[in-house]
Amino acid sequence: MWMDRKTDRVLLKTLNYVLNVLKFSPSPSVRTQSTCKPGPPRLSWRLLFFGTDQFAVESLKLLNLCRHSNEGIVEKLEVVTLPGDLPVKRFAQQNQLALHSWPPHNVEGQFDVGVVVSFGRLLHCGLIDKFPFGILNVHPSLLPRWRGPAPVFHTVMHGDTVTGVTVIQIRPNKFDVGPILNQEIHQVPKNCTAEDLGAALAIKGAHLLLDTLMKLPEKIANKREQELKGVTFAPKINTSMSWINWEEQTCDQIACLCRAIGSRIPLRTMWMGKTLKLLDFVGKCYTSDERNQKPGSVYYDKDSNTLSVCCKDGWVAFRTVLLNKRLTAADFHNGYLNQTVKTNTSSKPAEGQFVSRKGRTEELQTNTWRGQKN
Numbered sequence: 001m002w003m004d005r006k007t008d009r010v011l012l013k014t015l016n017y018v019l020n021v022l023k024f025s026p027s028p029s030v031r032t033q034s035t036c037k038p039g040p041p042r043l044s045w046r047l048l049f050f051g052t053d054q055f056a057v058e059s060l061k062l063l064n065l066c067r068h069s070n071e072g073i074v075e076k077l078e079v080v081t082l083p084g085d086l087p088v089k090r091f092a093q094q095n096q097l098a099l100h101s102w103p104p105h106n107v108e109g110q111f112d113v114g115v116v117v118s119f120g121r122l123l124h125c126g127l128i129d130k131f132p133f134g135i136l137n138v139h140p141s142l143l144p145r146w147r148g149p150a151p152v153f154h155t156v157m158h159g160d161t162v163t164g165v166t167v168i169q170i171r172p173n174k175f176d177v178g179p180i181l182n183q184e185i186h187q188v189p190k191n192c193t194a195e196d197l198g199a200a201l202a203i204k205g206a207h208l209l210l211d212t213l214m215k216l217p218e219k220i221a222n223k224r225e226q227e228l229k230g231v232t233f234a235p236k237i238n239t240s241m242s243w244i245n246w247e248e249q250t251c252d253q254i255a256c257l258c259r260a261i262g263s264r265i266p267l268r269t270m271w272m273g274k275t276l277k278l279l280d281f282v283g284k285c286y287t288s289d290e291r292n293q294k295p296g297s298v299y300y301d302k303d304s305n306t307l308s309v310c311c312k313d314g315w316v317a318f319r320t321v322l323l324n325k326r327l328t329a330a331d332f333h334n335g336y337l338n339q340t341v342k343t344n345t346s347s348k349p350a351e352g353q354f355v356s357r358k359g360r361t362e363e364l365q366t367n368t369w370r371g372q373k374n
Helices: 005-021 054-068 089-096 151-157 194-214 217-221 251-261 330-341 360-369
Strands: 045-051 073-080 113-117 135-139 164-169 180-187 267-271 274-285 298-301 304-312 315-323 323-329
Touching: 005 251, 045 054, 054 073, 054 194, 073 089, 073 323, 073 360, 089 315, 089 360, 113 304, 135 180, 135 194, 151 164, 151 251, 151 274, 180 194, 180 217, 194 217, 251 267, 251 274, 251 315, 267 360, 298 330, 315 330
Parallel strands: 045 073, 045 113, 113 135
Antiparallel strands: 135 164, 164 180, 267 274, 274 315, 298 304, 304 315, 315 323
């Protein structure tokens, strides 16, 4: 029976792995860690890496270290990235890694495995088929939870206490649906931000990728399809997610929202028909103020120099707002809030309050939770 070069190479590497596990003599393409250490030698891979951001750099950095070590895991490493001054491109240039533009050309027979980490482009069947062992993807969630481009943000936004990283094989023209090769749980630290969690998962994902490559034929043989239950989607973060609904969101939900997106997109509310950005979130606060317990009610707390706002189950505080210009809580009270309260009448109940933007909750729920019951 005739075999093409791709099939031949797959069978050769897989056979080498099996023989090494059984302690037979390895082929020259398989190297050992050390002559004094027990256990099977490791396979050596020719890798094409696809990535863009800092999350991807952690995996690329570890693969590059392996390329320069005597571990024998990475034989060849080249990089595909997108236009622009991206972290992955800078790292590749600084470390003399060959760069390919997107989409890559002339990769037939040049690589064994593709690795995708935070790349954001669909890969078609013709490209995937050029890699004898397929293309792997490192995803920062416990798939099938939080499929999509922003899993870390949604993990924090929705108050998940457990997350993780998953290595899957990529399916043509689809995101995050391929079979699972490797997965590891990660406990979400209390009060962590999306930036902190993303940094931790980037490191964990890099090491999980390396573990997968060390046992790739075995991992492929034991791959499992993703569950149909528990599918949730993590769409890109956008401004619509930053609007607070004082009537429906709790103190904890507002805190999670701030830790998820606050460093990139300020939380927003309406004040006297204008958009007000809420900055320097303090957290849940306690008040003895009994004047108005209606959601959206706001008053200035002189002792803490904060603005306290009533939400569904309590009060939250902010130190600064942005209304045309940046204002401290005291500035906003003296220049706006105090004047509004003095002139307020019963015919204008919304004045002196932060107002939720209509339709914001339904929009957020539609974008985030579609498919959860699949």
